[in-house]
Structure formats: C-alpha cells, structure tokens
Amino acid sequence: MTNVGFIGLGIMGGPMAGHLAAAGHVVAGYDLSTEAVDKLRSVGGRVAGSVADTVAGADVVITMLPNHPQVEQVALGAGGVLEVAKPDTLLIDMSTIRPETSVELAKVGAERGVRVLDAPVSGGEAGAKQAALSIMVGGEGGDFAAAKPLFDSLGTTVAHVGPHGAGQVVKAANQLVVGGTYGLVGEAIVLLEASGVDAATGLDVLAGGLAGSRILELKRESMVARRFEPGFRIDLHHKDMGIALAAARQAEVSLPLTGLVAQLVAAARAMGNGSLDHSALLTVTEQLSGR
CATH class of the missing domain: 1.10.1040.10 (N-(1-d-carboxylethyl)-l-norvaline Dehydrogenase; domain 2)
Structure with missing residues (x-):
C-alpha cells in the first residue's frame, strides 16, 4: 500500500486514480472540477483542498494535466509539488508534454531530493477506464522499478524506454x-x-x-x-x-x-x-x- 497524491482528475486521470484506490492504495486527489473530485470520493479516495494538501504525506505524486504550462505551474510554482514534497518522494508526470519540460522537472527534482519520472500514456478514455493503458516511462531504472506496481494497476503495456524525457x-x-x-x-x-x-x-x-x-x-x-x-x-x-x-x-x-x-x-x-x-x-x- 502506497500513499498517492493524484493531481488532475479529468477524463484520463479520474479513472486512473480510481484504479489506484481500488488496488488498495491511499489516494488523495485534487482537481478544480467538483464533479471530478466527487467521483474520486465515491470510490474511496480522499479529496484534497490544494496541491500542497495533495502532496502532504504522499510517497508518490502523480500529475495528469493538459499541457506543459499546467505541469510547470503545479510542479515548479510556489507551493508546488517540488517545493512541498518530502525528500525521496517520487513524482510521476503522466501528462503528455514537451520532452524538455520533463528533463527540467527531473533536474529541479534532483536538486531538491525528489525523484522524477515522465510516464505519458496511450489508450484514451477507454484505456483509462479499463486499466489497459500503454505507459512509456523515462527516467532512472530504479525509480521505474519502484513505480512498476502502480503502473501495473493502470496499464497492460508498461515499458522503461530511456532517460528523462524519453517517455515523451x-x-x-x-x-x-x-x-x-x-x-x-x-x-x-x-x-x-x-x-x-x-x-x-x-x-x-x-x-x-x-x-x-x-x-x-x-x-x-x-x-x-x-x-x-x-x-x-x-x-x-x-x-x-x-x-x-x-x-x-x-x-x-x-x-x-x-x-x-x-x-x-x-x-x-x-x-x-x-x-x-x-x-x-x-x-x-x-x-x-x-x-
């Protein structure tokens, strides 16, 4: 069982967070949509009130956001993940963004003692709902191995494809x-x-x-x-x-x-x-x- 903070509970993120909760993990989720957080609550997740609240106490933080500006704001901004997370937290960005942003997140994370993986997914809404996503992961091999049980709750094809940014x-x-x-x-x-x-x-x-x-x-x-x-x-x-x-x-x-x-x-x-x-x-x- 892992304490997971999940930021971004949209078409893809909502079902993914639900699968992690169903697998027995303690999931705290944050989204600007009331409907999205209500769905997470209905499957046993905790609704967080802010990014910082989501990250507090989390062993793993997952972001699933529309584009790199949102990822940068949530991860690098004031009160963001990399400012609040405890040392050795694993940040897994599952958004689809520019490779250079993923590399920058990993660099800043290393400076602050936070491990980072980029892990975008393919499979669309159906894949998210069926836990049948294809997950392509960039980052350190040891961090991938640590995250593999979480990925296995979300997808059927999971691969470590190279260093930071390679997933993107x-x-x-x-x-x-x-x-x-x-x-x-x-x-x-x-x-x-x-x-x-x-x-x-x-x-x-x-x-x-x-x-x-x-x-x-x-x-x-x-x-x-x-x-x-x-x-x-x-x-x-x-x-x-x-x-x-x-x-x-x-x-x-x-x-x-x-x-x-x-x-x-x-x-x-x-x-x-x-x-x-x-x-x-x-x-x-x-x-x-x-x-």
Whole structure:
C-alpha cells in the first residue's frame, strides 16, 4: 500500500486514480472540477483542498494535466509539488508534454531530493477506464522499478524506454502514428463511399488483413456512423502534433508525413471541431472532397 497524491482528475486521470484506490492504495486527489473530485470520493479516495494538501504525506505524486504550462505551474510554482514534497518522494508526470519540460522537472527534482519520472500514456478514455493503458516511462531504472506496481494497476503495456524525457519522445511518436492512421482511415471511408461501396463492409475486410490496426478495431463503426464523441479531443491532438514537430526539429530529422498530419489536425480544429474526438479527421477529408 502506497500513499498517492493524484493531481488532475479529468477524463484520463479520474479513472486512473480510481484504479489506484481500488488496488488498495491511499489516494488523495485534487482537481478544480467538483464533479471530478466527487467521483474520486465515491470510490474511496480522499479529496484534497490544494496541491500542497495533495502532496502532504504522499510517497508518490502523480500529475495528469493538459499541457506543459499546467505541469510547470503545479510542479515548479510556489507551493508546488517540488517545493512541498518530502525528500525521496517520487513524482510521476503522466501528462503528455514537451520532452524538455520533463528533463527540467527531473533536474529541479534532483536538486531538491525528489525523484522524477515522465510516464505519458496511450489508450484514451477507454484505456483509462479499463486499466489497459500503454505507459512509456523515462527516467532512472530504479525509480521505474519502484513505480512498476502502480503502473501495473493502470496499464497492460508498461515499458522503461530511456532517460528523462524519453517517455515523451515515445509518446510523440505514438501520436504521429495515431494521427496518420486516423487520417488514412478517413480517406478510406471517403473513397469507399464515393465509389458506391459500403464503407462498413469494406473496413471490416481491412481490419482483418495487413491494414488492420487498433484504430480500425475500435473506431471503424463510429467513424462510418459519424459519431465523434470525444475519447481524445482534436484540441489535445493538435497540441501533441506540435510536440512531435518540435521533437523532430530538436533531433534534426525530417518527418514530412507528420507535418501533413499536423496540418490536417489543425484544419479540423479551424473547422470548429476541436472538441470532437480525433477520429473527426474524417471531416477534413470530406470537406476537401466536397462531400
């Protein structure tokens, strides 16, 4: 049993904190949403009144926040995690942010005696609810080993991928593949329908062959039906594509398809679809095709 402070109880963080409480850990959670903290209370978690209250007495602090400004404020700001946490606390940032922010958190944490891991996740809302996330972890191997039992309560694929920031690089690679796959599935639907072929039947065939993917498995029916309830919003994928492009520039590599996918995601957002699921990339292809 571990005392866990969990900051950020949204679509992803809420179910994750609930799984940790169900596994027997003592979980104190903090979020600005009353509904979010009420859900944690209903599954046995303690509602904290501030970041400092969340961190007090915690052996492990987990953050699951929208972007690097929120992570920096919560971790590095006045009264933040790295100011309040007791020595040897383990800070696990599971947000998807810039690799350089993860490296900075680890540097400041080391100066203050706090261990830090970056551990972004993939799997969306469904993965969070089912404790079936893929978790990619950057940091020291010993800290990863210490956190592994917690990760095993949250995901089915858990890997230590390298030093501080490496988890974020792997997540950037994940997001460019996911975005590209959604874009191509959308194009396949437009082609099938414009050619008079039943798209649902066509995608069933694709899902059973070499073109098969997790996205086809989970999202082909909802995409054909144009149901875009958010499991992961276009707005967040837009942010993630920016991280991928920045990482490519930092590594001095050319990722031309990533650049195109980033523009498609930006177009979906400009069309007013930022709050929809990222499978709504289909709408961009439809508009480009006049359909």
